Amino acid sequence: xxxxxxxxxxxxxxxxxxxxxxxxxxxxxxxxxxxxxxxxxxxxxxxxxxxxxxxxxxxxxxxxxxxxxxxxxxxxxxxxxxxxxxxxxxxxxxxxxxxxxxxxxxxxxxxxxxxxxxxxxxxxxxxxxxxxxxxxxxxxxxxxxxxxxxxxxxxxxxxxxxxxxxxxxxxxxxxxxxxxxxxxxxxxxxxxxxxxxxxxxxxxxxxxxxxxxxxxxxxxxxxxxxxxxxxxxxxxxxxxxxxxxxxxxxxxxxxxxxxxxxxxxxxxxxxxxxxxxxxxxxxxxxxxxxxxxxxxxxxxxxxxxxxxxxxxxxxxxxxxxxxxxxxxxxxxxxxxxxxxxxxxxxxxxxxxxxxxxxxxxxxxxxxxxxxxxxxxxxxxxxxxxxxxxxxxxxxxxxxxxxxxxxxxxxxxxxxxxxxxxxxxxxxxxxxxxxxxxxxxxxxxxxxxxxxxxxxxxxxxxxxxxxxxxxxxxxxxxxxxxxxxxxxxxxxxxxxxxxxxxxxxxxxxxxxxxxxxxxxxxxxxxxxxxxxxxxxxxxxxxxxxx
Amino acid sequence: xxxxxxxxxxxxxxxxxxxxxxxxxxxxxxxxxxxxxxxxxxxxxxxxxxxxxxxxxxxxxxxxxxxxxxxxxxxxxxxxxxxxxxxxxxxxxxxxxxxxxxxxxxxxxxxxxxxxxxxxxxxxxxxxxxxxxxxxxxxxxxxxxxxxxxxxxxxxxxxxxxxxxxxxxxxxxxxxxxxxxxxxxxxxxxxxxxxxxxxxxxxxxxxxxxxxxxxxxxxxxxxxxxxxxxxxxxxxxxxxxxxxxxxxxxxxxxxxxxxxxxxxxxxxxxxxxxxxxxxxxxxxxxxxxxxxxxxxxxxxxxxxxxxxxxxxxxxxxxxxxxxxxxxxxxxxxxxxxxxxxxxxxxxxxxxxxxxxxxxxxxxxxxxxxxxxxxxxxxxxxxxxxxxxxxxxxxxxxxxxxxxxxxxx
Numbered sequence: 001x002x003x004x005x006x007x008x009x010x011x012x013x014x015x016x017x018x019x020x021x022x023x024x025x026x027x028x029x030x031x032x033x034x035x036x037x038x039x040x041x042x043x044x045x046x047x048x049x050x051x052x053x054x055x056x057x058x059x060x061x062x063x064x065x066x067x068x069x070x071x072x073x074x075x076x077x078x079x080x081x082x083x084x085x086x087x088x089x090x091x092x093x094x095x096x097x098x099x100x101x102x103x104x105x106x107x108x109x110x111x112x113x114x115x116x117x118x119x120x121x122x123x124x125x126x127x128x129x130x131x132x133x134x135x136x137x138x139x140x141x142x143x144x145x146x147x148x149x150x151x152x153x154x155x156x157x158x159x160x161x162x163x164x165x166x167x168x169x170x171x172x173x174x175x176x177x178x179x180x181x182x183x184x185x186x187x188x189x190x191x192x193x194x195x196x197x198x199x200x201x202x203x204x205x206x207x208x209x210x211x212x213x214x215x216x217x218x219x220x221x222x223x224x225x226x227x228x229x230x231x232x233x234x235x236x237x238x239x240x241x242x243x244x245x246x247x248x249x250x251x252x253x254x255x256x257x258x259x260x261x262x263x264x265x266x267x268x269x270x271x272x273x274x275x276x277x278x279x280x281x282x283x284x285x286x287x288x289x290x291x292x293x294x295x296x297x298x299x300x301x302x303x304x305x306x307x308x309x310x311x312x313x314x315x316x317x318x319x320x321x322x323x324x325x326x327x328x329x330x331x332x333x334x335x336x337x338x339x340x341x342x343x344x345x346x347x348x349x350x351x352x353x354x355x356x357x358x359x360x361x362x363x364x365x366x367x368x369x370x371x372x373x374x375x376x377x378x379x380x381x382x383x384x385x386x387x388x389x390x391x392x393x394x395x396x397x398x399x400x401x402x403x404x405x406x407x408x409x410x411x412x413x414x415x416x417x418x419x420x421x422x423x424x425x426x427x428x429x430x431x432x433x434x435x436x437x438x439x440x441x442x443x444x445x446x447x448x449x450x451x452x453x454x455x456x457x458x459x460x461x462x463x464x465x466x467x468x469x470x471x472x473x474x475x476x477x478x479x480x481x482x483x484x485x486x487x488x489x490x491x492x493x494x495x496x497x498x499x500x501x502x503x504x505x506x507x508x509x510x511x512x513x514x515x516x517x518x519x520x521x522x523x524x525x526x527x528x529x530x531x532x533x534x535x536x537x538x539x540x541x542x543x544x545x
Numbered sequence: 546x547x548x549x550x551x552x553x554x555x556x557x558x559x560x561x562x563x564x565x566x567x568x569x570x571x572x573x574x575x576x577x578x579x580x581x582x583x584x585x586x587x588x589x590x591x592x593x594x595x596x597x598x599x600x601x602x603x604x605x606x607x608x609x610x611x612x613x614x615x616x617x618x619x620x621x622x623x624x625x626x627x628x629x630x631x632x633x634x635x636x637x638x639x640x641x642x643x644x645x646x647x648x649x650x651x652x653x654x655x656x657x658x659x660x661x662x663x664x665x666x667x668x669x670x671x672x673x674x675x676x677x678x679x680x681x682x683x684x685x686x687x688x689x690x691x692x693x694x695x696x697x698x699x700x701x702x703x704x705x706x707x708x709x710x711x712x713x714x715x716x717x718x719x720x721x722x723x724x725x726x727x728x729x730x731x732x733x734x735x736x737x738x739x740x741x742x743x744x745x746x747x748x749x750x751x752x753x754x755x756x757x758x759x760x761x762x763x764x765x766x767x768x769x770x771x772x773x774x775x776x777x778x779x780x781x782x783x784x785x786x787x788x789x790x791x792x793x794x795x796x797x798x799x800x801x802x803x804x805x806x807x808x809x810x811x812x813x814x815x816x817x818x819x820x821x822x823x824x825x826x827x828x829x830x831x832x833x834x835x836x837x838x839x840x841x842x843x844x845x846x847x848x849x850x851x852x853x854x855x856x857x858x859x860x861x862x863x864x865x866x867x868x869x870x871x872x873x874x875x876x877x878x879x880x881x882x883x884x885x886x887x888x889x890x891x892x893x894x895x896x897x898x899x900x901x902x903x904x905x906x907x908x909x910x911x912x913x914x915x916x917x918x919x920x921x922x923x924x925x926x927x928x929x930x931x932x933x934x935x936x937x938x939x940x941x942x943x944x945x946x947x948x949x950x951x952x953x
Contacts, residue, residue: 102597145553249560254597274593311553316560411594412601419579426564426590459593461564510620511563
């Protein structure tokens with residue numbers, strides 16, 4: 001299916017002078033927050049969502065793209081496993097266009113406990129995760145690159161899911177139901193009247209202050225939930241668990257491949273869109289904005305990949321990133337892997353004596369809809385109303401026909417417009433019209449936001465060949481000044497550099513050099529005028545004489 | 546190494562693509578038609594979207610398989626090979642016209658046409674018949690098709706006395722289908738030139754190498770053809786015979802493409818690959834060692850030389866030029882064009898004929914401007930295309946040597 005058909009919803013950058021009034025205010029534009037906003041709006045509640053940056057830029061946009069079957073938690077965390085398989089089935093029903101039905105394999109590699117597979121099968125059976133054992137030869141036929149020394153192979157209904165697309169279609173649906181989705185609105189204060197939270201004050205992109213008054217405020221800020229709760233004088237203990245991921249240049253497997261053992265670092269290889277993502281790690285960090293990646297962590301991932309797919313360490317790696325899980329616990333931090341992946345809705349009236357504020361945290365991407373449902377149920381309880389949740393049945397925009405996304409979708413789409421339309425990003429086959437549509441509906445002139453929205457510059461050249469084109473189109477579409485367009489370009493280049501300089505070697509280093517010649521050598525990007533030129537004092541004189 | 550791992554070796558080369566676009570500027574097809582989005586697009590770019598499910602990009606079939614992109618790539622991406630494999634998947638999933646099945650099987654054509662050569666040739670040159678063939682089969686009415694010789698090269702060879710045992714170099718001649726059915730004269734001359742240079746020439750049993758099938762994306766049948774061919778040649782290779790080919794594209798199949806495109810990997814192929822030489826490569830090697838007979842008589846002609854794409858795929862330079870330079874009074878004009886457009890069977894197809902002619906137009910113009918007596922070229926289908934595009938007679942380099950040696 002052609003992507004982005006629901007182009008009619010614009011996300012406005014409000015500069016409200018009067019306070020915005022609503023029943024439900026959601027803080028956080030990740031999957032949970034957007035899910036809450038959609039659910040609340042579908043139940044007829046007037047809803048506003050604020051997000052400090054672009055949607056899905058926190059933990060949501062920084063995961064590996066795996067739609068869990070629940071198999072991963074079948075032995076260790078049965079509750080999480082049950083939730084995963086239930087939501088896996090729901091999301092396949094409502095978000096088919098965001099999902100590729102890759103299937104998943106759990107394989108016993110030479111470094112795995114050979115006895116785990118039996119416990120795994122038992123765990124899956126107990127938790128309702130469908131599992132089927134296939135022969136090693138069959139597994140190798142399906143995935144020829146797999147380590148030939150695997151001894152068992154178990155098939156589960158894992159899939160992959162595009163987090164950005166899911167969040168954006170959720171946001172569009174929420175907006176269609178009347179919710180106001182406000183990216184680039186950073187909460188600067190939580191307002192209270194006595195023991196009642198009455199809303200927030202947020203600062204928008206233009207530096208203006210926006211006041212939002214709500215009957216119920218939902219703190220859906222994930223790994224940042226503790227910081228946000230503190231602004232309301234409440235306490236939530238979040239253990240931010242950092243995980244890193246690497247994306248290879250092309251798919252090495254077509255199925256999600258998991259090591260069949262207790263969850264460990266670098267034990268999943270996920271084919272998502274055009275790449276394979278290996279992940280992940282799990283380290284407690286003190287600051288959820290701290291996801292710096294070390295060389296040692298990169299090497300660890302490359303070596304871990306080698307165990308699943310021999311030769312992995314030599315593959316071209318495009319990009320790396322880290323994400324921070326919002327692991328919730330009411331007691332002191334322990335080993336990050338041991339914290340449950342289940343979620344919790346906290347009513348701060350009971351916990352802290354502060355009414356009108358709920359925190360939804362913990363959980364994982366795959367259960368975001370369920371988390372939203374639980375949160376909005378709690379909202380309804382606070383508001384003294386009962387309205388049924390419909391999110392498990394109503395498909396997201398573009399998913400109405402329940403056709404899964406397939407890898408060849410974009411190539412097929414490109415074939416249809418081959419002779420009619422320019423392609424701007426060659427690696428990810430982003431057509432000009434798709435790009436300008438997306439530019440038109442977004443408030444911020446950010447190339448990095450467009451990258452996430454349409455995968456602009458996400459391929460092998462990492463924007464080397466499309467970003468100067470896109471910057472020019474952005475300049476034209478958004479009527480930017482030269483300095484604004486320059487800033488947009490440079491901001492992208494800096495962001496990209498952050499995402500790949502620690503891993504530059506081999507092919508990607510060669511690519512980086514070529515890109516550098518383009519941007520520094522040809523375009524002199526290091527010396528672009530970032531401010532509008534000051535008017536020269538002699539100009540007027542010259543004109544008047 | 547298994548075929549699957551070999552597949553990875555070709556596919557994985559897409560990792561080396563830095564998007565530089567050099568292949569796109571070198572591609573002779575993309576230069577003349579927007580219907581082909583170019584080798585970078587259908588190769589390393591589109592390949593990232595393949596591998597899971599249905600083949601969706603039909604534009605890739607406009608690739609002529611000339612292989613120039615692979616040669617041009619400075620990073621070592623096997624662009625043409627990636628494309629060829631993707632096309633095979635496409636044909637397998639979506640089927641293919643009967644035409645592609647027919648034109649990809651020279652032995653079938655040869656066996657049908659040879660006994661009735663006069664009739665077959667009349668039909669092939671009859672405008673009405675060709676119009677019908679275009680409408681029903683999709684073979685362009687003007688496309689250059691060869692004439693059946695009537696008597697095959699092998700039937701001639703069978704009647705020859707056993708070669709004098711004076712020769713010390715043992716050569717197994719791989720003549721290919723075209724020599725057998727369409728140009729037996731080339732085979733006779735090649736044998737004479739080899740014998741003149743002290744080669745004891747044998748003719749192993751042989752059939753089609755499968756190249757036309759491969760370039761039409763019919764891989765299973767192509768593998769069958771090349772395996773049978775290789776099985777016939779391998780005993781000679783293992784006994785130390787040098788396998789010499791006059792069809793440069795079929796020689797390339799044995800050297801490289803069977804392995805890199807079809808994924809055939811066995812001992813027979815390895816033995817044959819390492820012993821296979823293009824005839825000009827072989828003779829130039831003798832010349833380099835000072836062992837080539839140089840009793841050339843003057844040939845006071847002007848000829849052009851075009852190195853076809855498949856010849857360039859051997860990565861051996863242009864040995865034909867070294868050989869022709871030895872012939873007194875022969876004036877050789879080297880042409881610097883990549884492709885004549887025909888690319889085996891590509892230019893025969895109704896929907897591709899015009900593209901092929903446009904691809905070749907630069908070469909045709911150069912040849913016409915040079916006003917040569919003969920246009921020299923190593924590949925048979927290219928020779929037919931050159932003659933079609935210029936009206937000039939086109940010959941294999943060995944035919945010039947044969948004349949210079951005064952062998953016939």
